[in-house]
Amino acid sequence: MLKLFTAVAAACTLSLTACQQGKGANNTADSTVTTTSTTTTTETKTAENKPGKMASNAEIIARKQVPVLCYHQIRDWRASDSKTAKDYIVPIAAFKEKMKMLADSGYHTVLPDQLYNYLTTGAVLPSKPIMLTFDDTDLDQFTIANPELKKYGFKGVYFIMTVSIGRPHYMNKEQIKQLSDEGNVIGSHTWDHHNFKKFAGKDWETQIDKPTKKLEEITGKKIDYFAYPFGLWNAQGLPELHKRGFKMAFQLAEKRDANDPLMTVRRILDSGYWSAKTLSNSIRNSF
Ligand SMILES: [Zn+2]
Numbered sequence: 001m002l003k004l005f006t007a008v009a010a011a012c013t014l015s016l017t018a019c020q021q022g023k024g025a026n027n028t029a030d031s032t033v034t035t036t037s038t039t040t041t042t043e044t045k046t047a048e049n050k051p052g053k054m055a056s057n058a059e060i061i062a063r064k065q066v067p068v069l070c071y072h073q074i075r076d077w078r079a080s081d082s083k084t085a086k087d088y089i090v091p092i093a094a095f096k097e098k099m100k101m102l103a104d105s106g107y108h109t110v111l112p113d114q115l116y117n118y119l120t121t122g123a124v125l126p127s128k129p130i131m132l133t134f135d136d137t138d139l140d141q142f143t144i145a146n147p148e149l150k151k152y153g154f155k156g157v158y159f160i161m162t163v164s165i166g167r168p169h170y171m172n173k174e175q176i177k178q179l180s181d182e183g184n185v186i187g188s189h190t191w192d193h194h195n196f197k198k199f200a201g202k203d204w205e206t207q208i209d210k211p212t213k214k215l216e217e218i219t220g221k222k223i224d225y226f227a228y229p230f231g232l233w234n235a236q237g238l239p240e241l242h243k244r245g246f247k248m249a250f251q252l253a254e255k256r257d258a259n260d261p262l263m264t265v266r267r268i269l270d271s272g273y274w275s276a277k278t279l280s281n282s283i284r285n286s287f
Pocket residue numbers: 015135136189193228229230
């Protein structure tokens with residue numbers, strides 16, 4: 001048990017390093033497309049002239065990207081937190097300020113189904129759409145972040161590493177179910193945070209199939225979305241996600257795969273060092 005927990009802690013530490021790599025690419029948005037003005041309307045309405053027709057990969061790449069933010073821990077810094085770790089730990093007051101900034105700036109949170117419909121069929125999104133995602137199952141995402149999101153009518157996406165469920169400082173089944181019941185989306189973040197690029201043989205079952213089943217049991221809903229541990233992916237692995245019925249997968253800020261943009265959706269890490277103003281600029285510059 002303890003050994004397992006140590007493994008998870010190690011995985012998380014590794015995760016910090018990997019996320020750090022992704023962060024450097026924040027400003028290298030891979031698509032600079034003419035912005036079409038969006039109007040506030042419902043997600044079911046399709047834009048343009050091809051309702052129901054699935055867009056090609058080139059068309060998906062050509063659409064303006066929706067900003068997606070990635071969070072880990074939401075808590076105040078401790079003396080023992082390393083310089084690197086602080087990138088992944090957003091202090092509570094700063095997090096509150098950032099959510100308020102997003103609301104005051106007119107952003108509307110969107111969920112993966114909305115993003116998927118927008119990318120594949122041109123479905124119209126709310127004005128200033130943004131997605132808020134939370135990785136690694138940390139308890140403070142439930143106790144601190146979720147209540148803050150509720151203040152503004154925001155919804156989030158929680159990518160769960162199933163090995164951590166119910167452990168100290170992580171969410172339990174009931175909390176995950178509550179998030180899902182309240183209209184947030186639960187996604188998969190593997191069993192114990194192994195590097196997707198190294199998956200082979202039985203890993204697909206351990207790291208993908210079993211966690212999906214577990215999360216579907218907890219939420220009573222189909223699990224359609226995945227986030228890569230450390231943001232790392234390789235093209236060879238992507239068909240495995242399609243085969244298993246995933247609709248989209250989220251990385252960090254690297255360039256998307258031109259042949260599979262749905263499985264390489266970009267996110268930026270909102271650093272613990274960033275002010276609300278810095279975040280606001282990064283959102284505009286990175287997507
Ligand atoms: Zn992670």
